[in-house]
Amino acid sequence: MARPPAKICRNAYRIAWGGLPDSGRAASVGAMNQAPGILPSQSIEDLIATGAITSSRPFDGDQVQPASLDLRLGARAWRVRASFLPGLGRTVPQRIEDVAMHELDLTKGAVLEKGCVYIAELQEDLALPPGISARANPKSSTGRVDVFVRLLTNNSVAFDDVAEGYRGPTYIEIAPQTFSILVRTSTRLNQLRLKRGDPPKLSIRSVGVDLSDGVAGFRARRHAGVVDMDHVDGHDPRDFWEPLIPRRGELLLDPGEFYILASKEAVEIPVMEAAEMTPIDPSVGEFRVHYAGFFDPGFGTPEANAVGSRGVLEVRSHETPFLLEDGQTVARLVYEPLTAKPARLYGELGSHYQRQGLKLSKHFRVWG
16 A cells, blocks of 8 residues: 655644634624734735725635735736836836836737736735735646746835835736747736735745656646647646656656656645745755745635645756756745735635646646
């Protein structure tokens, strides 16, 4: 019998508010959210209800996740000749005027070509209250097709970070690396995690790669077709991917190639915590792991009936070939506390990745 996978997990976070009874939204928001931490789903819904987060279209019913908010493309995008940061005193539209090559109408759908950089409007605007800031990351389905995305806001000096009290629109930089993609208004490519104060780092755990028996990963084909980012199970994986079978527990990563691999350990995110997969330290290896960094509370937990879920790793080698070994550390998981238990856990509204093993993005049919 095969040995069950080890687990990357944390014991449930217990501090002053952790044992309070669930007495409704008013009690949870009023009593619990003053401590530093990641905001859960019900607090995000409160921000929407009070106008701190608004949208040019009605919010979708599944847009609020257990500890994050999916962001949706707006009506316009621009092909730009270079990436940029607005910098203090400048807005994103002002910088787009300097670098735009042409405008795309996303209401009719548009193909974003690999190797090109685009800036698109997002539908969600922010008016964050004092003490609340945010950070964005690609959604899992975006990272798994090697699409590099970053959030932009007016006056920003860093990608993906939204300053406390920011008021204004949001934009997204989109740079497909391996596949050209088809997107349209309301396509979701990234997500926003909101936080109060500076949440403490509860722990940092190493993540190893599984290169044991059988198919251990996939390598992207360089000259594949277009991936429709809204078409679930709509693509034959053999047209886009090559399966990989390691030899002697080793896999050679070629420079510039993109790989999908799985963690050696099962990943568990307790219900009072959230986690982010961070890029690998250069001292560990010459490759980048995991574009999509957020793990919501409930991923891989007994409460969600999902024990044994693996972390899927998006891996790109850098300038030199690199020999990866079974169990080798390839990433770090950083755990942070929530301000309150979320009203729902990861997967309760449906998920393509709960209870996953090695798995391609939702756009592809099951390999078999």
